[in-house]
Amino acid sequence: MRVRFALNGEPVELDVRADETLLTVLRRDAGILSARESCGIGVCGACTVLVDGRPTSACLLLAPLADGAEVATAEGLGPDHPVVRAFAEAHAFQCGFCTPGMIVAATALLAESPSPSDAQIRHALAGNLCRCGSYVKILEAVRRAAA
Amino acid sequence: MSRESILLGRVRYSQDRELPGMLHARVLRSPYPHARIVRVDASAVPARAVALTPDDVRGLGVYGCQIQDQTVLALDRALHAGDPVAAVAAATPDEAEDALALIEVEYEELPAVSDLEEALAGSVLVHERIRISDNDAAYFGIRPEQGTNVCHRFRILHGDFEVGLEQADVVIEETFRTPAAQHAPMEPHACLARWEGGRLELWTGTHTPFNVRSDLARVFGLAEEDVRVVVPPMGGSFGAKTFVHLEALTAALARKAGRPVRCVLPRSEEWVTNNRHPALLTVKIGATADGTLVAKRVDSWIDTGAYADCGPGVAQKIGYSAVGPYRIPHVHVESRCVYTNRPPNGAFRGFGATQAAWASERAMDLLADRLGLDPLELRLRNVLRDGDVFCTGETVRDVHFAECLERAAAAIDWGQGRSGKGLCVLLKGMQTPSRAQIAVEAADGGGYTIRCATAELGQGSRRALTLVASELLGAPLSEISFPDPDTDIVPYDTRATSSRSTYMMGNALEEAVRELRKDGRRGVGEFRNSGGLDPDTGQGVASSHWHQGAAAAEVRVDEETGLVEVVRLHAAVYAGRVVNPPGAELQNEGSMIMGLGSALFEAVSFADGQVVNANLSDYQIPSIADIPDGLTHDLLTKPGAEVHGLGETALPPVPAAIGNALGSLGIQTTELPLMPETVLAAIDRRDGGGVR
Numbered sequence: 001m002r003v004r005f006a007l008n009g010e011p012v013e014l015d016v017r018a019d020e021t022l023l024t025v026l027r028r029d030a031g032i033l034s035a036r037e038s039c040g041i042g043v044c045g046a047c048t049v050l051v052d053g054r055p056t057s058a059c060l061l062l063a064p065l066a067d068g069a070e071v072a073t074a075e076g077l078g079p080d081h082p083v084v085r086a087f088a089e090a091h092a093f094q095c096g097f098c099t100p101g102m103i104v105a106a107t108a109l110l111a112e113s114p115s116p117s118d119a120q121i122r123h124a125l126a127g128n129l130c131r132c133g134s135y136v137k138i139l140e141a142v143r144r145a146a147a
Numbered sequence: 148m149s150r151e152s153i154l155l156g157r158v159r160y161s162q163d164r165e166l167p168g169m170l171h172a173r174v175l176r177s178p179y180p181h182a183r184i185v186r187v188d189a190s191a192v193p194a195r196a197v198a199l200t201p202d203d204v205r206g207l208g209v210y211g212c213q214i215q216d217q218t219v220l221a222l223d224r225a226l227h228a229g230d231p232v233a234a235v236a237a238a239t240p241d242e243a244e245d246a247l248a249l250i251e252v253e254y255e256e257l258p259a260v261s262d263l264e265e266a267l268a269g270s271v272l273v274h275e276r277i278r279i280s281d282n283d284a285a286y287f288g289i290r291p292e293q294g295t296n297v298c299h300r301f302r303i304l305h306g307d308f309e310v311g312l313e314q315a316d317v318v319i320e321e322t323f324r325t326p327a328a329q330h331a332p333m334e335p336h337a338c339l340a341r342w343e344g345g346r347l348e349l350w351t352g353t354h355t356p357f358n359v360r361s362d363l364a365r366v367f368g369l370a371e372e373d374v375r376v377v378v379p380p381m382g383g384s385f386g387a388k389t390f391v392h393l394e395a396l397t398a399a400l401a402r403k404a405g406r407p408v409r410c411v412l413p414r415s416e417e418w419v420t421n422n423r424h425p426a427l428l429t430v431k432i433g434a435t436a437d438g439t440l441v442a443k444r445v446d447s448w449i450d451t452g453a454y455a456d457c458g459p460g461v462a463q464k465i466g467y468s469a470v471g472p473y474r475i476p477h478v479h480v481e482s483r484c485v486y487t488n489r490p491p492n493g494a495f496r497g498f499g500a501t502q503a504a505w506a507s508e509r510a511m512d513l514l515a516d517r518l519g520l521d522p523l524e525l526r527l528r529n530v531l532r533d534g535d536v537f538c539t540g541e542t543v544r545d546v547h548f549a550e551c552l553e554r555a556a557a558a559i560d561w562g563q564g565r566s567g568k569g570l571c572v573l574l575k576g577m578q579t580p581s582r583a584q585i586a587v588e589a590a591d592g593g594g595y596t597i598r599c600a601t602a603e604l605g606q607g608s609r610r611a612l613t614l615v616a617s618e619l620l621g622a623p624l625s626e627i628s629f630p631d632p633d634t635d636i637v638p639y640d641t642r643a644t645s646s647r648s649t650y651m652m653g654n655a656l657e658e659a660v661r662e663l664r665k666d667g668r669r670g671v672g673e674f675r676n677s678g679g680l681d682p683d684t685g686q687g688v689a690s691s692h693w694h695q696g697a698a699a700a701e702v703r704v705d706e707e708t709g710l711v712e713v714v715r716l717h718a719a720v721y722a723g724r725v726v727n728p729p730g731a732e733l734q735n736e737g738s739m740i741m742g743l744g745s746a747l748f749e750a751v752s753f754a755d756g757q758v759v760n761a762n763l764s765d766y767q768i769p770s771i772a773d774i775p776d777g778l779t780h781d782l783l784t785k786p787g788a789e790v791h792g793l794g795e796t797a798l799p800p801v802p803a804a805i806g807n808a809l810g811s812l813g814i815q816t817t818e819l820p821l822m823p824e825t826v827l828a829a830i831d832r833r834d835g836g837g838v839r
Contacts, residue, residue: 033163034156036382038333039763040414046333079151088150091729094737095605097333097382100156118776126772129763131333131383132605133740134733135771136778 005069007032008076016063023047023058026073034074034100038129045128048101049073055105055127074100083107086145087138094132102128106142115146148380148609161352161379162337162411169339170197170236172400172410173243175250176419177225177232180488180756181259181271184223184252187233191249196237197404198250204399210362212284212355212390214291214298214455216274219366219395225254226273226453227490228757229419236400236408259488259756263427263448266296266485273453273486274298281365283641284358284390286580288682289459296486298451299459301466303480303685305538311442311477315433319514323430323506324818325802326750327450328423330495331768332604334382335417340398341407346373347398352381352388354602355642360634362391363398378632381604385741386494387421388604389644390456418761422751423495424449424461426502428469430510438520440529445469447482449492449502456493458484463680464576467689468503468799470538471511472548472574473529478538480685488756494644496738500575500799501745505819508571508803512810521565522807523556526572540686541678547783548572548695551719554781555699555804558717567704567714569807571800572697576645576690577792579678583651584638586671587616587659594626595663599655600640601648602632606794607730611649612656614727619660638671646694646792649726651676653790694791696720698739698800701777702808706830709823711747713805715777718797723788734793735780742801744769748820 004013007030016025026032026049035058038046042057049058050072077084083106086092093099102125109116109124116124121142130138148158177184189198204219211217221230233250237243260266260273277291277298290300312318338351347367353359356376364371381388393410401408412420426449433442447465451458466482495501515522530548537543552572559568585599597616601608609629617624640652655674662670678688701715718739725731748767752760760766780797806816809826813833816825 033159036156036162036334038335038382038414041762041764043764044333074154074156077155079155084151084154087154091733093150093153094607094733095333095381095383095603096153096156096158097160097605099154103154122772122774126770129333129768129770131331131385131741131768132733133737133769135740135769135774136736137729137733138771139774 001064003063003067005066005071007071008073018064020063021059022061022063022066025063026058032073032075036097043127045101045105046098048104048128050104050108053108053111055108074104077103083110083145086141090137090141090144092134092137092141094134098128098130102130102138106145110146158380160334160337160382161339161350162334164339164350164379166339166341166407169407169409170238170404171240171243172234172236172397172408173240173247174231174396174416175233175247177221177230178228179225179254179256180228180261181257182225182254183257184221184225184232185255186253188251189233192235192246196235196242196246197400198246199234199400199403201232203403207399208366208368210366210391210395211280211455212282212358212362213280213289213457213459215278215280217454219399227488229490230453231396234396234400236404260296261756262487263450263485266487269295272296273488282358282361284457287463287679290682297483298455298486299462299484301463301482301682301685303466303478303538306477308442308444308477308479312433314435314441316436317514317517318431318433319510319517320431321510321513321817323428323509325426325502325505326819327425327492328495328745328749329418329751329766330385330387330421331417331763332383332385332387335412335414336388336393336420337411338393338397339407339409340401342402346375348375349394349398350377350379351394352384353378354384354389354604354644356600356632356634357639358642359391359394363394366395376634378602381602384604385496389494392420414763415761418751418758419490421493422490424451424458424492424502426465428502428506430506432510432514434514434518438518438525438528440473440475442477443470443475445480448485450487450489451484452487452489452491454491455484456491458492461499465499465503466685467539468500468574469507471507472531472572474531474535475538496741496795497799498645500573501802504571504573504799504803505806509806509817512807522570523552523561526552530572539680539689541688543693545788546693546695547721550783551695551697551721554719554783555697555717558779559699559701559715565811567808568699568701568811569804570697570699571803571807573796573800575694575796575799577647577692577694578641578645579676579688579691581641581647581651582673582675583640583655584671584673585652585655585659586638586669587663588669589663589667594628595620595622597627597629598637599652600632600637601652602643606734607727608643608648610730611726612652615653615656619656646794650790650792692789692791694796696796696800698797698804700804700808702805704809704812704814704826709827709830711809711821711826713743713775716775716801717779718800719781719783720793720796721791722782722784722793723791725782725784726790731782731793735782735797738795738797739778739780739801740769740774742798743773745819746802746805746821748822750820
């Protein structure tokens with residue numbers, strides 16, 4: 001079936017099967033590799049993308065449900081985006097696998113609460129796992145981006 | 148790879164690598180922990196998919212980095228639940244998955260060895276014969292006990308334990324357990340293989356490209372030069388991606404298919420591919436009334452699962468790590484690596500030091516308690532200082548264990564009351580002996596290229612080595628490139644493990660740059676460290692220099708629920724010289740956070756030999772919500788000192804520091820993780836076994 005949505009501001013039209021996830025089609029058909037499968041069950045956040053501004057596990061969302069939505073991924077952010085700059089300045093990454101999802105989730109948090117408390121940051125990012133354990137610097141990066 | 152590229156998701160890991168015409172692999176695994184494979188019938192698999200069955204790989208070589216015990220697929224017996232018995236390559240992962248369901252396997256269940264106790268009883272042998280590997284990862288004397296499940300026994304004899312024991316006024320004897328844990332790198336194991344003109348080429352996430360190359364050459368009967376291993380950046384590893392895991396199977400599929408094949412492991416299969424060794428350690432330690440250690444005996448057994456992997460190496464390192472960084476005149480250690488019908492266990496950040504420190508440092512606190520001494524005081528009285536002799540007979544230099552302990556203790560205000568507080572000191576060896584080579588080339592268009600086998604797994608080795616090169620060459624970072632390791636191009640290196648790369652490669656770089664200056668085009672440098680231990684006496688040089696650290700924890704316990712809250716956690720780690728400060732901090736913080744998971748909730752659970760929590764919902768790893776506000780650390784430096792690797796040091800002391808903090812409240816635990824039920828049981832023991 002055909003699915004049409006805006007991907008990082010550009011219209012896309014993809015041919016998908018009804019049982020395919022947004023993550024599968026983004027990676028296979030749309031060249032989006034910043035969203036990554038890790039847990040495959042929506043608990044790790046490595047596949048986080050924004051769907052109409054809400055952080056969403058692309059591994060759980062069936063692709064047809066994205067029809068008509070605005071989908072945003074790390075590919076749509078530039079190096080000068082304030083959250084990206086803050087992550088760079090705070091050295092808030094190691095292997096980088098979880099990082100795009102973490103950054104996307106942080107942009108959604110800051111859009112909703114421009115000056116979040118530490119508790120709000122922790123709550124908002126608790127669904128984005130980083131096995132390298134860069135959390136101390138991730139927290140610092142989000143504080144920095146908020147400032 | 149620039150920072151921005153990493154942040155914006157432009158890194159291409161092994162799982163993202165593609166080749167034209169590539170097929171996708173899925174693996175069919177035994178549901179039984181031990182079974183005879185009577186028949187594998189893949190005739191129903193459609194012709195457009197390629198099935199690999201035991202008959203396809205029967206003629207191939209046997210592999211294993213330290214013991215040759217692994218075949219490409221299980222041939223006649225499946226040795227653990229999850230052992231690969233067949234595989235399929237198809238146009239899409241879904242098609243491959245569907246084809247797996249069409250393969251019929253007839254099993255005949257066999258009695259299985261489910262834990263160390265059953266393994267040592269010896270009524271079922273996991274492997275009938277134990278053959279030592281010719282891979283250079285088998286770098287020390289391996290001592291299999293044929294006819295048993297013990298594939299390696301390491302011993303330390305220092306002084307005379309029985310004589311020492313007679314001098315002791317106080318003796319503590321206790322048994323400690325650590326469960327299997329899962330590395331859970333965010334990127335699973337992933338590998339892409341193709342055959343080109345009789346040569347095998349692989350793009351695979353591994354810290355050990357040269358060890359993988361020699362094992363694959365052995366499997367396929369090729370010259371080592373006819374195997375090419377390229378290592379893209381890894382999305383984490385923590386030891387999971389050392390030695391051969393998916394590579395042999397993916398390569399065999401690619402050969403049969405006549406096309407490139409990529410295998411990206413589904414998350415659940417990580418738990419049947421490589422875990423941390425469960426360990427059982429009995430510690431008997433004696434001291435005189437003034438708190439001078441006089442004798443220590445350690446009996447250690449680690450469960451290496453169905454395949455040894457680097458378990459013998461882990462057993463050796465547990466052997467001396469469990470003695471701890473102390474002056475003890477009389478030491479006897481027996482450390483064994485044991486086969487069971489469980490998934491294979493291998494390298495895990497800390498390489499045995501976590502299990503060793505849990506036992507050794509919990510025992511120190513029990514001893515301090517019995518002696519009526521401050522646990523810090525007991526440690527400081529006995530800790531190794533410059534010029535002291537370790538149980539291996541080697542004289543230690545540039546050691547800062549006392550300073551690490553003092554800094555950690557100060558960070559949690561040890562002097563202002565010890566209730567709810569605990570300490571742990573750590574000694575961890577670096578791969579000894581080993582050899583590192585690195586080349587520096589003047590690039591045609593200006594600038595320089597670094598060529599070495601050091602893999603990037605998030606630890607920041609490329610960044611650290613580029614910084615060292617920049618200083619040595621007097622060139623800006625932007626002029627130095629560092630391509631993915633490729634065994635066709637890079638010079639030899641033992642492997643990127645044991646926190647050795649920045650130190651070893653950094654030293655080799657100095658020679659490489661000198662040689663480049665002479666040659667103008669290319670310079671190769673080499674750095675070796677030498678030593679090794681006699682497996683029957685444990686005497687020699689365990690480590691050419693020591694990774695040293697300490698952790699201090701302060702906890703609050705909800706005595707109604709048994710929930711442990713870590714209020715403050717501090718690690719003090721000896722760095723010598725720091726090459727890349729933010730990278731060093733990340734390694735310390737990441738290690739501590741992984742240590743928190745091991746301390747509080749991580750354990751692989753089994754029922755009937757099968758893993759029952761093989762997903763990231765049932766097997767939880769720390770999230771940002773689990774991090775104490777008071778998570779701090781120190782990097783101890785000294786002018787002119789050697790660089791000390793920092794990749795692992797701050798993990799192993801964390802569980803014991805937390806366990807000792809519970810101990811200060813009379814909550815005495817011997818088993819990890821410190822789950823509420825374990826803590827409640829310890830509270831009940833303290834309170835006289837009242838029923839809840």
